[in-house]
Amino acid sequence: MIVTDHQDSLVSVAVFGEFTLADYKEFEELVNFKVKFEGPVNLFFDLRQMADVTLDTALEEIRFSKAHANDFERIAVITESQWVTWSAWLSRAFVDASIRVFSDEAEAKAWLAEQDVI
Template structure:
């Protein structure tokens, strides 16, 4: 299950439990809308409550990233999981965006240039 929030050029996604293909498609729809009407997007993924992800989601993420390689400015990922951290660095191969991993929401939002009180 995911929770999404968006303001300006920021799309924030929090994942709870297993991250599924249906969740990812919801995210894709929101991002496509923002790209169409706002332009380049910043992403904030909070994966601290994620229990895992499905294989079809992983494949969809690679395809989506390649299709939108130039549509992201910065991608902040909140996690304490080493596997997620490693996969975040691999994701940089598919996008032009700066990708950083954080353990603190405040640090991630500061890096993105978003006020901490904008937390969903």
């Protein structure tokens, strides 16, 4: 099960239990809407309560990431799982975004709120 939220250019997702393809499709619809009307977005994934991810969800994540390679600015992932950390690192191959893994929610949200100075 997932819980989603969005505000301005931020999409937040918290996963509880198993992360299924239906959950991922819900996330995709929200991101597609935000990107269409607002441009690139930041993503906040809270995966601390995720118990498992289905294979079809993992494959969809790769497909979606490749199709939206330039639609994300920053991606913050909260987890204490080494496997999820490795997966986030691997995702860098598919998206042109800054990706960081955090164990602290406040730090993740502060990083997402920072403005890049050019």
